[in-house]
Amino acid sequence: MPSAPDLYRQAFRLMLSARLVEDKLTALKRSGKIFGGVFSGRGQEALSVALGIHLHKGDIYAPLIRDQAGRLAFGDTILNTFRTYLGSALGSMRGHDGNVHRGRPREGYFAMISHLGAMVSAVGGALMARRFRGETGIVGATCIGDGGTSTGSFHEGLNMAAVEKLPLVVVVANNQYAYSTPNDRQFACESLFDRAIGYGVTGHRVSGIILADCLDVIGKAVAAARAGEGPQFVVADLLRLVGHAEHDDAQYITEAQKASPLGRDCLVLAEETLLRENRATPEEIALWKKQIDEEIEETTARVLREPAPDPEEESWIPFATDYLHPCFADS
Amino acid sequence: MNHSITYLEAICAAQRKALAEDPRVFIYGQDVGNFGGAFKATKNLAKEFPGRVLDSPISEDAMVGMAIGAAIEGMRPIVEMQFADFSTCGLNQIVNHAGTLFFRTEVPCPLVVRLPSGGNTAGGPFHSQNLEALYAHYPGLVVMTPATVEDVYTMLLEAIKIDDPVIFCEHKFLYYHLKAEKLPTEGLPVGKARITRPGRDATIVTYSAMLHESLAAAEELVGDGYEIEVVDLRSVKPLDTDTILASVARTGRLLVVSEAFPWGGVAAEVVARVTAEGFGLLDAPPQRLNSKDTPVPFHPALWGTHRPTASTIASALHRLLKL
Numbered sequence: 282m283p284s285a286p287d288l289y290r291q292a293f294r295l296m297l298s299a300r301l302v303e304d305k306l307t308a309l310k311r312s313g314k315i316f317g318g319v320f321s322g323r324g325q326e327a328l329s330v331a332l333g334i335h336l337h338k339g340d341i342y343a344p345l346i347r348d349q350a351g352r353l354a355f356g357d358t359i360l361n362t363f364r365t366y367l368g369s370a371l372g373s374m375r376g377h378d379g380n381v382h383r384g385r386p387r388e389g390y391f392a393m394i395s396h397l398g399a400m401v402s403a404v405g406g407a408l409m410a411r412r413f414r415g416e417t418g419i420v421g422a423t424c425i426g427d428g429g430t431s432t433g434s435f436h437e438g439l440n441m442a443a444v445e446k447l448p449l450v451v452v453v454a455n456n457q458y459a460y461s462t463p464n465d466r467q468f469a470c471e472s473l474f475d476r477a478i479g480y481g482v483t484g485h486r487v488s489g490i491i492l493a494d495c496l497d498v499i500g501k502a503v504a505a506a507r508a509g510e511g512p513q514f515v516v517a518d519l520l521r522l523v524g525h526a527e528h529d530d531a532q533y534i535t536e537a538q539k540a541s542p543l544g545r546d547c548l549v550l551a552e553e554t555l556l557r558e559n560r561a562t563p564e565e566i567a568l569w570k571k572q573i574d575e576e577i578e579e580t581t582a583r584v585l586r587e588p589a590p591d592p593e594e595e596s597w598i599p600f601a602t603d604y605l606h607p608c609f610a611d612s
Numbered sequence: 613m614n615h616s617i618t619y620l621e622a623i624c625a626a627q628r629k630a631l632a633e634d635p636r637v638f639i640y641g642q643d644v645g646n647f648g649g650a651f652k653a654t655k656n657l658a659k660e661f662p663g664r665v666l667d668s669p670i671s672e673d674a675m676v677g678m679a680i681g682a683a684i685e686g687m688r689p690i691v692e693m694q695f696a697d698f699s700t701c702g703l704n705q706i707v708n709h710a711g712t713l714f715f716r717t718e719v720p721c722p723l724v725v726r727l728p729s730g731g732n733t734a735g736g737p738f739h740s741q742n743l744e745a746l747y748a749h750y751p752g753l754v755v756m757t758p759a760t761v762e763d764v765y766t767m768l769l770e771a772i773k774i775d776d777p778v779i780f781c782e783h784k785f786l787y788y789h790l791k792a793e794k795l796p797t798e799g800l801p802v803g804k805a806r807i808t809r810p811g812r813d814a815t816i817v818t819y820s821a822m823l824h825e826s827l828a829a830a831e832e833l834v835g836d837g838y839e840i841e842v843v844d845l846r847s848v849k850p851l852d853t854d855t856i857l858a859s860v861a862r863t864g865r866l867l868v869v870s871e872a873f874p875w876g877g878v879a880a881e882v883v884a885r886v887t888a889e890g891f892g893l894l895d896a897p898p899q900r901l902n903s904k905d906t907p908v909p910f911h912p913a914l915w916g917t918h919r920p921t922a923s924t925i926a927s928a929l930h931r932l933l934k935l
């Protein structure tokens with residue numbers, strides 16, 4: 282783990298990468314190069330990166346739709362991001378799934394399904410497996426939005442993890458809206474943070490737009506889980522700075538919210554902090570942007586030349602068990 | 613018979629053998645631990661295998677989700693649903709997560725979801741259902757429907773070894789009624805139907821508890837001079853269309869019998885396949901006999917009429933033989 286100033290710089294660079302990647306994906310979507318949706322984590326990069334950066338190789342991570350920064354921190358690449366969005370046969374999902382539904386489960390990087398809350402118990406199961414094998418010092422983590430906490434699946438998964446005292450970190454990005462539905466149509470408790478005590482898990486609350494706070498609080502939550510202190514429940518307050526997806530202009534987000542402290546851009550704030558505290562120079566940051574932009578442009582050009590999945594090459598048999606394949610040959 | 617093993621004991625024995633032989637196997641479900649399960653299918657296993665037979669909260673979604681995560685990590689979880697009916701609370705994880713995982717990620721998802729299925733006296737609408745067609749409808753799931761003590765034992769062992777999610781529909785009516793002298797050392801693989809009773813005049817294709825009602829019906833027709841062939845599917849997905857077509861080629865007549873609801877079910881699938889692939893083999897329109905298209909009723913008098921029985925199967929055969 283780098284020292285605190287280095288960690289901050291590293292986290293900022295990853296946030297910047299995520300922002301520039303998603304800007305490019307948005308442009309590609311508008312030019313018709315992308316199949317399906319583009320889901321942006323704009324405004325949530327500080328929170329997302331703070332989780333990904335505190336996880337180790339060997340941990341389990343199930344990001345959700347606004348976690349480009351966390352994904353890059355956990356080891357996903359810009360190349361795999363573009364391959365999945367652009368439908369390259371060479372991406373980790375090989376055109377079988379797209380955009381944010383990507384992962385490498387064998388490497389602890391789970392590929393989300395769209396049904397919110399479902400990943401909580403799956404990460405719990407992976408942690409159970411590690412426990413069966415006698416492994417300790419492992420952490421499993423997943424992210425969800427305010428809307429996702431209303432699902433039965435979320436409740437069941439967190440409750441089960443609490444019963445089993447699993448080293449699970451659940452980070453709730455309370456970005457005030459589930460698609461267009463505001464918090465007051467989503468839950469009636471004063472704060473989602475209050476739910477921690479009901480589940481019997483440790484609760485943490487953090488401003489989701491302040492990178493230093495996110496790194497600190499989530500770092501503590503991950504360390505507590507790793508030390509065997511059971512599930513950790515982090516609720517972060519922030520504002521989604523974009524629509525649910527590229528097609529959504531988010532007119533329902535009020536001007537007052539946009540103008541409030543919650544509506545500040547975590548990336549801008551983090552850059553200001555870097556400069557103010559002399560952790561980076563403007564020239565350095567400009568260089569990072571240039572390097573990332575170059576990687577994005579090279580990657581885009583490369584992936585656009587890559588093959589699409591070939592329906593003729595598909596087995597169209599969704600089973601791993603080889604000896605069953607003849608049974609499905611006429612499917 | 614001095615010593616006999618019931619269908620239920622065979623389920624327990626298969627799990628015991630799997631737990632003993634494979635450290636990746638564990639069992640998760642409501643009351644499966646020290647209590648031994650609502651039907652005692654895990655009797656004594658928690659004691660014999662400490663820490664590997666675990667009570668779950670009443671959370672079917674999380675039970676399956678947990679099994680998926682463990683399976684990704686290389687374990688071989690067995691999830692016991694207390695009743696098949698309650699598996700609908702875990703439907704999303706089964707069909708959208710377990711069923712899609714290998715196709716999406718190329719990572720196998722070897723788990724078994726045991727469904728105590730089917731009607732029993734006074735089970736009512738929510739403790740009697742047969743959901744094999746529901747799960748067979750979705751890609752990526754193997755669906756087994758064993759009808760005998762021997763099959764329930766060998767097929768459960770095979771289910772645990774298969775690298776894919778298996779929906780294991782064990783029939784509650786058979787738990788105590790069905791007995792065998794000893795457990796087999798090997799069985800037919802999944803995807804192979806068995807001709808349980810050879811015949812020449814008509815074919816019954818069936819599975820699970822309806823095998824025994826069908827055999828009784830076939831016996832009843834012997835008195836009328838008919839030889840009815842009875843095919844036990846054993847698994848509904850994969851479906852052994854070859855054995856079905858070969859039987860229909862011999863008899864020319866088909867009746868499919870299933871205890872499940874009729875609409876879009878396994879019987880409909882068999883009829884569709886035989887009609888499409890073996891139309892020329894048929895001497896009469898293929899028929900099916902299911903439960904009625906209503907919820908399963910509580911009262912034994914209603915339940916006995918709701919599902920097919922040897923008597924109604926015999927009547928359906930007589931009608932078929934006259935077509």
